[in-house]
Amino acid sequence: xxxxxxxxxxxxxLVAAAPVGAFTLEEYTFDDPARAAEFRKLIDELRCLVCQNxxxxxxxxxxxxxxxxxxYRMLQKGQSREEVITFLVARYGDFVLFAPPLKPSTYPLWFxxxxxxxxxxxxxxxxxxxxxxxxxxxxxxxERERLRALLAAEPGDGTPSQPGPxxxx
Amino acid sequence: MAKSVKFLxxxxxxxxxxALLFYGLGTDPRKVPSPLIGKPAPEFVLPVxxxxxxxxxxxxxxxxxxxxxxxxxxxxSCRAEHAELMRxxxxxxxxxxFGLNWKDEAPDALRMLRQTGDPYVVSAYDPENxxxxxxxxxxAPETFxxxxxxxxxxxxxxxxxxxxxxxxxxxLVQQIKAES
Numbered sequence: 001x002x003x004x005x006x007x008x009x010x011x012x013x014l015v016a017a018a019p020v021g022a023f024t025l026e027e028y029t030f031d032d033p034a035r036a037a038e039f040r041k042l043i044d045e046l047r048c049l050v051c052q053n054x055x056x057x058x059x060x061x062x063x064x065x066x067x068x069x070x071x072y073r074m075l076q077k078g079q080s081r082e083e084v085i086t087f088l089v090a091r092y093g094d095f096v097l098f099a100p101p102l103k104p105s106t107y108p109l110w111f112x113x114x115x116x117x118x119x120x121x122x123x124x125x126x127x128x129x130x131x132x133x134x135x136x137x138x139x140x141x142x143e144r145e146r147l148r149a150l151l152a153a154e155p156g157d158g159t160p161s162q163p164g165p166x167x168x169x
Numbered sequence: 170m171a172k173s174v175k176f177l178x179x180x181x182x183x184x185x186x187x188a189l190l191f192y193g194l195g196t197d198p199r200k201v202p203s204p205l206i207g208k209p210a211p212e213f214v215l216p217v218x219x220x221x222x223x224x225x226x227x228x229x230x231x232x233x234x235x236x237x238x239x240x241x242x243x244x245x246s247c248r249a250e251h252a253e254l255m256r257x258x259x260x261x262x263x264x265x266x267f268g269l270n271w272k273d274e275a276p277d278a279l280r281m282l283r284q285t286g287d288p289y290v291v292s293a294y295d296p297e298n299x300x301x302x303x304x305x306x307x308x309a310p311e312t313f314x315x316x317x318x319x320x321x322x323x324x325x326x327x328x329x330x331x332x333x334x335x336x337x338x339x340x341l342v343q344q345i346k347a348e349s
Binding site: 070094 | 198199201202203204205272297298301302303304305307308
């Protein structure tokens, strides 16, 4: 008996079972849904220092769990989002924040790409504009006359010629 | 002249970028600088490893230059630096090596000390990372250099080997000792 649905069913079962092995955030319960949303948002914006590219929400490292617990405790005690961030930054540095704060030492980080992009755009625009001007100025009256003659002669010989870059201008 | 500048400017920019990236190759992104340098060591009270009825606090750090070494029996690099810590505890009599046993189980930790020796004047037992968080610990081993006033002067991330001691930690410890 052939069962074409079997691989799909097995795959669906595996996919459904995968999260079972992972941790959940269900253990962190709040009476106030707004507080719960704040908690989720906060642990999404804080970095796990062990795995570095994972947030506290995503990381399975032991340290991430400790910090999640700490954030949870602080929020449960009624402390604000800012207090949690200040607490963690005072101990682990700005690195715990995925978005670095705006301050003089991070200006290059925030504005450097804009500056570099701006300088690049300026030079690109200058080169493009200059090219346009110069190519227009290149044709002298005699050249224009010759060009006109060539274009007028073309239909006669039957083989369309490929216009070169100069002729197109 | 103007033409050569035009040629050289992109080259100079490119070389600057290469230099920046080359510098980046040599830095370790896993070493996150601690914001606690220059600040007093956090206050804490923890049980002593192996003697749960006794406790130890941050006051143990006053009056002497201390190395606060964060360690655990599960931490392979801690075992690697253990021999160097043992040597320091024998040869450097005027510093104290204070252990912070971090996220560990007391029986495992005590077994490790029995087997390989105990370089610590005392080890504070912090299985739940209560105090580790206040020190900004994010891995083991880490070692904090703390002066006689209890101010954190330096954080060494990763194992202490002979080279780290000779090149970085010893000069710093000597400078701190000369201060007061």
